[in-house]
Amino acid sequence: MKYKLKDLPFSVKVLFSSYLLIIAIGYLVAMLQILFTHGLADGRFGLSIEDIVYSYYGNRSGSKLELMLNGPMKPFAPPEERFQILQWVRDGAPEDIYNNSIRKIIDNRCVKCHNSEASIPDFTRFDALKERAATDTGATIQSLVRVTHIHLFGIAFIFMFIGIIFCFAAGVSEPIKALAVAMPFIFQVTDIASWWLTKLSPHFAWLVIAGGAGMAMAFVFMWIVSMYEMWVLPLQIKRQEIRTESYLNYLRRGHD
Numbered sequence: 001m002k003y004k005l006k007d008l009p010f011s012v013k014v015l016f017s018s019y020l021l022i023i024a025i026g027y028l029v030a031m032l033q034i035l036f037t038h039g040l041a042d043g044r045f046g047l048s049i050e051d052i053v054y055s056y057y058g059n060r061s062g063s064k065l066e067l068m069l070n071g072p073m074k075p076f077a078p079p080e081e082r083f084q085i086l087q088w089v090r091d092g093a094p095e096d097i098y099n100n101s102i103r104k105i106i107d108n109r110c111v112k113c114h115n116s117e118a119s120i121p122d123f124t125r126f127d128a129l130k131e132r133a134a135t136d137t138g139a140t141i142q143s144l145v146r147v148t149h150i151h152l153f154g155i156a157f158i159f160m161f162i163g164i165i166f167c168f169a170a171g172v173s174e175p176i177k178a179l180a181v182a183m184p185f186i187f188q189v190t191d192i193a194s195w196w197l198t199k200l201s202p203h204f205a206w207l208v209i210a211g212g213a214g215m216a217m218a219f220v221f222m223w224i225v226s227m228y229e230m231w232v233l234p235l236q237i238k239r240q241e242i243r244t245e246s247y248l249n250y251l252r253r254g255h256d
C-alpha cells in the first residue's frame with residue numbers, strides 16, 4: 001500500500017475514525033438486542049445454547065398452553081377439565097370442539113384473569129387461545145429469509161468499509177491482512193447457514209455462537225489495529241524522534 005494509515009491527512013483520519021466509532025457503538029447495541037430477544041428465549045437472562053435452540057428450532061416438546069397448564073396454570077382448573085383442554089390441544093385445537101366444550105371451561109376457569117382488560121393474553125378471543133395451542137417450531141422460514149438478506153447486505157457493507165480502512169495498515173503482513181479482511185465474510189456465511197441448520201436440527205446451535213464470535217474477533221482486531229495506527233503510532237513515532245533529536249544534540253554538544 002502506497003498510503004499508510006499513520007500518514008493519512010487529518011480529515012481522512014477523522015472520517016475513518018468517526019465511522020469506526022459509530023460501527024462499534026452499533027455493534028454493542030446489536031449485542032444488547034441479541035441479549036434481549038434471543039437471550040430471554042429460555043426464560044432466563046443471558047445467552048445460552050438453549051436460547052439459540054428455542055429461537056431457531058423452537059420448543060417442540062409442546063405448546064405454550066400445555067406448558068402453562070402443566071405448570072403455573074395447573075391449579076386454576078380441576079384435572080378432568082385440564083385433561084379436556086390438553087386433549088383438545090393435541091387434536092390440533094379445532095374450532096368446533098372449542099365451541100362445544102372448551103369455551104365453557106375457559107370462560108369458567110381462565111377468563112377472570114385472561115380478559116380484554118388484563119395485560120396477559122385475552123382468552124375470550126379464540127385466536128389468542130389457538131395461537132398458544134400450536135407447537136413452537138422456532139423461527140419461521142419467512143423471518144429467516146428476511147433476516148438473512150438484511151444481514152448479508154448490511155454486514156457486507158459494514159465489513160467492506162472496515163476492510164478498506166484496515167488495508168491501509170502498515171504494521172500487518174499481507175497474508176495476515178488478507179485473512180483478516182476475508183474472515184468476517186466467511187463467518188457471516190457460517191453464521192447465516194447455522195441459523196438455517198439449527199432450524200432443522202438443534203445440534204447446530206453451537207455453530208451460531210462460533211459464527212458470531214468469529215465475526216466479532218475479526219471486527220475487534222481490525223478496529224484496534226486501524227485506530228492504533230491512525231492515532232497512537234504517530235505519537236509514538238513523534239516521541240521517538242524527539243528522543244533521537246535530543247540525543248543527537250547531546251552528542252553534538254559533547255563534541256564541541
Ligand code: HEC
Binds near residue numbers: 077113
Ligand atoms: C388468577 C389469574 C389466572 C387464572 C385464573 C389463569 N391464569 Fe393463565 N396467566 C395468568 C398470568 C398472571 C399469566 C402471565 C404470567 C406468566 O406468564 O407466568 C398467565 C399466563 C398464561 C399463559 C401464557 C400466555 C403467554 O403467551 O404468555 C397461558 C397459556 C395461560 N396463562 C393459560 C391459562 C389457562 C388455560 C387458564 C385456565 C385454566 C388460566 N391461564 C387461568 C393468570 C391466570
